[in-house]
Amino acid sequence: MTCCTMDVEGVLSLSSNVISSEEALLASQPLGSGLRQSDFSVPGVHCGACISTIEKALIKLPYVKSARVNLTAKRVSCVWYEEMNGSPVSPAGILSEIAACGYQAHLFTADLSDDDRIRSQLLLAVGVSGFAAANIMLLSVSIWSGAEAATRDMFHWISAMIAAPTLIYAGRFFYQSAWNALKHGRTNMDVPISLAVTLSYSMSLWETIHHGEHAWFDASVSLLFFLLIGRTLDHVMRDKARAAITGLARLAPRGALLINPDGSRRYVPLDEINVGDLIAVPAGERIPVDATVVVGQSEVDLSIVTGESIPLAVSTGSELKSGAMNLTGSLTIKAAAAARNSLLAEIIGLMEAAEGGRARYRRIADRAASYYSPAVHLLALMSFLGWGLIGGDWKQAMLVAVAVLIITCPCALGLAVPVVQVVAAGTLFRRGIMVKDGSAMERLAEIDMIAFDKTGTLTMGRPRLASLTQAGPRELAIAAGLAAHSRHPLSQALLRDAPSRALAFDGVEEIPGAGLQAKSGKEIYRLGNATFACPGNPLGQHLSDAFSEVVLSKGGIELARFYFEDTLRPDADLAIKSLAGQGFATIVMSGDRECVVEATAKTLEVDHWLAGLTPRGKMEECQRLGKLGHRVLMVGDGINDAPALSVAHVSMAPATAADVGRQAADLVFMHDSLGAVPEAISVSRQAARFIRQNFALAIGYNIIAVPIAIAGYATPLVAAVAMSTSSLIVVANALRLNDKAKVPGRRHPICNSKLSTVEVVSP
Amino acid sequence: MNMLIYLIPIALFMGGLGLFGFLWSLKNGQYDDLEGASWRILDDEDERPRP
Numbered sequence: 001m002t003c004c005t006m007d008v009e010g011v012l013s014l015s016s017n018v019i020s021s022e023e024a025l026l027a028s029q030p031l032g033s034g035l036r037q038s039d040f041s042v043p044g045v046h047c048g049a050c051i052s053t054i055e056k057a058l059i060k061l062p063y064v065k066s067a068r069v070n071l072t073a074k075r076v077s078c079v080w081y082e083e084m085n086g087s088p089v090s091p092a093g094i095l096s097e098i099a100a101c102g103y104q105a106h107l108f109t110a111d112l113s114d115d116d117r118i119r120s121q122l123l124l125a126v127g128v129s130g131f132a133a134a135n136i137m138l139l140s141v142s143i144w145s146g147a148e149a150a151t152r153d154m155f156h157w158i159s160a161m162i163a164a165p166t167l168i169y170a171g172r173f174f175y176q177s178a179w180n181a182l183k184h185g186r187t188n189m190d191v192p193i194s195l196a197v198t199l200s201y202s203m204s205l206w207e208t209i210h211h212g213e214h215a216w217f218d219a220s221v222s223l224l225f226f227l228l229i230g231r232t233l234d235h236v237m238r239d240k241a242r243a244a245i246t247g248l249a250r251l252a253p254r255g256a257l258l259i260n261p262d263g264s265r266r267y268v269p270l271d272e273i274n275v276g277d278l279i280a281v282p283a284g285e286r287i288p289v290d291a292t293v294v295v296g297q298s299e300v301d302l303s304i305v306t307g308e309s310i311p312l313a314v315s316t317g318s319e320l321k322s323g324a325m326n327l328t329g330s331l332t333i334k335a336a337a338a339a340r341n342s343l344l345a346e347i348i349g350l351m352e353a354a355e356g357g358r359a360r361y362r363r364i365a366d367r368a369a370s371y372y373s374p375a376v377h378l379l380a381l382m383s384f385l386g387w388g389l390i391g392g393d394w395k396q397a398m399l400v401a402v403a404v405l406i407i408t409c410p411c412a413l414g415l416a417v418p419v420v421q422v423v424a425a426g427t428l429f430r431r432g433i434m435v436k437d438g439s440a441m442e443r444l445a446e447i448d449m450i451a452f453d454k455t456g457t458l459t460m461g462r463p464r465l466a467s468l469t470q471a472g473p474r475e476l477a478i479a480a481g482l483a484a485h486s487r488h489p490l491s492q493a494l495l496r497d498a499p500s501r502a503l504a505f506d507g508v509e510e511i512p513g514a515g516l517q518a519k520s521g522k523e524i525y526r527l528g529n530a531t532f533a534c535p536g537n538p539l540g541q542h543l544s545d546a547f548s549e550v551v552l553s554k555g556g557i558e559l560a561r562f563y564f565e566d567t568l569r570p571d572a573d574l575a576i577k578s579l580a581g582q583g584f585a586t587i588v589m590s591g592d593r594e595c596v597v598e599a600t601a602k603t604l605e606v607d608h609w610l611a612g613l614t615p616r617g618k619m620e621e622c623q624r625l626g627k628l629g630h631r632v633l634m635v636g637d638g639i640n641d642a643p644a645l646s647v648a649h650v651s652m653a654p655a656t657a658a659d660v661g662r663q664a665a666d667l668v669f670m671h672d673s674l675g676a677v678p679e680a681i682s683v684s685r686q687a688a689r690f691i692r693q694n695f696a697l698a699i700g701y702n703i704i705a706v707p708i709a710i711a712g713y714a715t716p717l718v719a720a721v722a723m724s725t726s727s728l729i730v731v732a733n734a735l736r737l738n739d740k741a742k743v744p745g746r747r748h749p750i751c752n753s754k755l756s757t758v759e760v761v762s763p
Numbered sequence: 764m765n766m767l768i769y770l771i772p773i774a775l776f777m778g779g780l781g782l783f784g785f786l787w788s789l790k791n792g793q794y795d796d797l798e799g800a801s802w803r804i805l806d807d808e809d810e811r812p813r814p
Contacts, residue, residue, distance in 0.1 A: 047802060048802030048803065048805055048806060051799060051802055051803065051806075052806055069799060070795060070796040070799060071796055071798040071799030071802065072795070072796045072797060072798045072799060073795075073796070120789055120790075123789055123794065124786060124789065127782055127785045127786060127789070128782065131778055131779070131781065131782040134778065135774070135775060135778050138774070151767070154767075158771060162775075
C-alpha cells in the first residue's frame with residue numbers, strides 16, 4: 001500500500017501483543033527462593049471491579065503466587081514462580097491474561113525512585129511534627145490557664161525537650177533548602193521560615209532558662225507542622241501525576257533479537273548492542289537503534305519519530321532511525337550506532353540542553369518571598385532597634401522582634417500556593433488532565449500563544465476513508481475482504497469505514513512494501529499501491545498529495561481507488577475557535593510535508609503554519625518566539641516534538657504520545673478530545689486568581705497582626721491563634737475553587753477503545 | 764503537682780503510641796494505594812492466601 005499514518009492506539013496494542021517472554025523476563029526482578037516479581041502498568045483500571053477482575057484472573061494461573069493491583073498508580077505487581085514442574089515459566093502469559101480481561105498492559109520497570117522516598121520522609125516529618133505540636137500545645141494551654149513559677153518552668157522545659165528533636169528532624173527540609181538558596185545568593189520562602197523557627201526556639205529557650213513568663217515553642221512547632229502539610233501536598237500532587245505518566249506504555253524497545261555469527265538468535269538488552277551487530281526485527285516491532293537494512297523489505301512508520309504521516313518503504317541498504325515502527329515485513333538490520341548514540345539519545349541530549357529555560361522560571365511563592373522576606377526582616381530589625389533605643393530594654397526589644405518574626409512568618413503564604421494548586425490539579429485530574437508540577441499551572445496561566453504539532457496532536461494519526469472512485473458495493477466488499485487479512489493501518493481504516501460487508505477470501509498474501517494479493521478462481525485480486533495493483537498501466541490521477549491512495553485491481557485492471565486522510569482530533573476545531581476567541585495566537589509546527597500541513601491548518605483556520613521541521617527546527621522556532629516576548633504553549637506528541645516541548649514556556653502532550661514526549665511535557669491529557677487545552681488554560685487561570693486572593697488574604701492578615709506584635713501585645717496565645725486562623729482562612733478559600741470548577745459528571749480517565757468487528761459472508 | 768509526674772509521661776507515652784502506629788502503617792505501605800483501598804472495602808470476598 002502506498003501510505004498511511006499509524007493509529008497510535010493500534011501501535012500500543014500491537015506492541016503489547018508482541019512482548020516476548022524474553023523481554024518480559026528481562027523486565028522482572030528476582031526475589032530469591034525461586035520467585036520473581038513483574039510490574040505492569042495498566043492504564044485502564046479505574047474502579048473496584050477492575051481490581052478484582054484482574055487479581056482473580058491472575059491468581060488462577062498456576063505459577064502466580066500473588067497479584068496486587070495498585071489503583072492509584074494504575075499498576076499491577078505480580079509475584080510468580082520461576083519454575084513450575086521443572087520447566088521455566090514464561091511471564092508473557094501474565095500479560096496475555098491481563099489482555100484477556102480487556103485491559104492493555106505494558107511492561108514497567110519498577111524502580112523505587114527518590115520521589116517515593118522523599119514522600120514517605122515528608123509524611124514521617126508531618127507525623128512527628130503533628131505529634132510534637134499537639135503535645136506542646138496541651139502544655140501551653142496549661143500555662144495560659146495560669147500555671148505558676150515552678151510548674152510553668154517544668155512545662156517549658158518539657159516543651160523544649162519535645163521541640164528540639166522535632167525541629168531538627170522535621171525542619172531539615174527547610175534548613176537545607178534555605179541554605180542552598182543562600183549559598184547561591186538567592187532567597188526563597190524557606191529562609192524566613194528557618195530563621196523564624198530557629199530564632200523563636202533559641203529565644204524561648206533563653207526565656208525558659210531565665211524563668212521567663214512567655215515561650216514560643218508551640219508557635220515554632222505548629223508553624224513547622226502547617227508548612228510541612230503544604231510541602232507534602234505539593235509533593236504528592238507532582239508524584240501522582242508523574243507516576244501515572246511514567247506508568248503508560250513505553251515506546252522505546254527494551255532489547256533486541258541479536259543474530260550471532262553462527263546464526264543463532266539471542267535476546268539482549270539495548271545497552272549490549274554494538275555497531276555492526278545484526279539484529280532481527282519482526283513486523284510490528286520498533287527499530288531498537290539507528291541501523292541500515294541488510295535483508296528484507298518492509299514499510300516503516302515514522303510518525304512518532306519525525307511527524308511524517310506516510311510510511312516509508314524500505315529495502316536493502318535503507319537507513320532506519322531508532323523508534324520507528326516496522327509495519328509489514330520482517331527485517332534483518334545492521335546496527336549503525338549504539339543505543340546511546342542513536343536518534344533517541346540525541347533527542348534526549350537536545351532536551352537536556354533546553355532544560356535551562358525551564359529552570360530559570362521562578363515560582364510565584366519564591367517571587368513573593370523575594371519581596372516578602374526582606375520586608376519582614378527589616379520590620380523585625382526596626383522594631384528591635386526601636387524598642388531598644390526608645391525603651392532602653394534590649395531584652396524586651398528582642399522579645400518583640402521575635403514576636404514580629406513569628407506573627408509574620410509565611411505560614412499562610414507557605415500554604416497559599418500549594419493548597420490552591422493541589423485543588424486545581426485535582427479538578428484537572430478528574431477531567432483527565434495530569435499536571436506534572438505546580439509551576440506548570442503558573443506558567444500556563446501566563447501564555448499568549450499556542451503552537452500545535454500536527455500528526456498525533458491536531459490529528460489522531462489515524463487514517464479515515466475520505467473518498468473513493470468507481471467503487472460499487474461489490475468492489476467495496478472485495479476490498480474489505482482483502483483488508484481484513486492485514487494489520488496495516490490503511491486496511492484497518494478501510495474495514496472500519498467501508499459501508500459494506502466483507503467477502504471471504506482464503507490464501508491472502510501480504511507482500512511487504514506493496515500490498516495484499518488473493519486468488520479467487522482464476523482471478524487475481526490486488527489491493528495496494530498503484531504500481532503493485534496495476535503493473536505496467538499508466539498511473540491514474542492523484543486527487544491530491546494530502547491524501548493517501550490505495551488501488552484495488554482485478555487481473556491488473558483497476559477496479560477502484562480509495563483515498564484516505566488523517567482524522568482530526570475530536571473537538572479540534574471547537575478548541576481552536578475558542579482559543580482564538582480568547583485572543584491566543586495559534587501556529588502549527590509539523591515535520592510532515594507542506595501540502596498536508598497546509599490542508600490541516602486551513603481546515604482548522606489556524607493563522608500560521610510551518611512544515612517539514614526537524615526536531616531542532618521546532619525547538620529553535622520555539623526559542624525564537626520566546627525571544628520575541630511570546631509565552632508559548634507547545635502541544636505535541638512525537639519524539640521529534642520533545643525538544644520543543646521542553647524549551648517552550650509550558651507544554652502539553654496527549655497520553656498517546658511517545659514516552660520522551662510525555663516526559664518532556666508539563667501536562668498530559670488522557671482523553672482524545674483537544675478540548676483539554678482550553679480547559680486546562682481556564683482552570684489554571686482560575687487557580688492563578690485564587691493564588692492572588694490568598695496572597696491578599698495573607699498580607700491582609702499581616703496588616704492587622706503586625707501592629708499588635710510591634711506594639712508588644714503578641715503573647716504566645718495571640719500568636720498561636722492568629723497563625724492558625726490565617727492558615728485556615730487560606731485553605732478554606734482554596735477549597736472554593738472546587739465549587740467553581742464543578743464537573744457535571746464523572747468521566748473515566750481512559751476509555752477502552754472500541755473494537756471494530758467485521759462481518760464475513762461468502763462470495 | 765505530684766500527679767503531674769505520672770500524668771505527663773503517660774500523656775507523652777500515649778501520644779508516642781499514636782505516632783508509632785502512624786510510622787508503622789506508613790512503613791507497611793498502607794498509604795500506597797489510597798484509591799484502591801476505598802474500593803477494596805466493598806469487596807465481599809475474602810482474600811485468602813494460596814495453599
